[in-house]
Amino acid sequence: MADGSRLICASADLEDGGTGVRFDIDWFGEPATAFVIRFRGQVRAFLNRCAHVPVELDWQEGAFFDADQRFLICATHGAMYEPLTGACVLGPCKGRRLVPVPVEEVAGLVYVLPAG
Template structure:
């Protein structure tokens, strides 16, 4: 576990294919929005920034999944991303994926877990 783990949410706050939870991480000079979702029983987190144009993905607060609940979608351009990897699956992401954010789920909670090597710090 990373030395500076920070609580994001309780595990029960994330439902498979359901709403995500937004949080922020310290980026290059400023706080950057991020989100965590549950997909196939696991928590996955990314910067809340489309690979096509740096805008937030959610079409409604905390809504990141397409109607099928199989893909993350950019509400503005319709780019589709794989929830388990952030990989671009189609649309205007032009082969660029989402930027992953390190998280860990344990003891009924999800934590942001930056390491010394990560560009994201708490």
């Protein structure tokens, strides 16, 4: 694991297409909230901030996926994002994207890496 990384959760906490784990992060000197999910076996993390209006995405803690477990969805106005890239594919911010947060999965644990 990289220097300065911080443990977020166990790999087993992230079911594919299931509930995500929220965490606080220092994002270039500003406190922010982020989340990590698993999709198609891969772990991804993003700032918990819609690309449309800067509100958090989850309507209930950790509920980031749509009903089909295919896209991440913003609870406020329904923007849908590709889980692996954060690209908005539908909704008021189509063409924009979520801000990725660097994470890595090592030996059954998920870590956030220092930003910047």
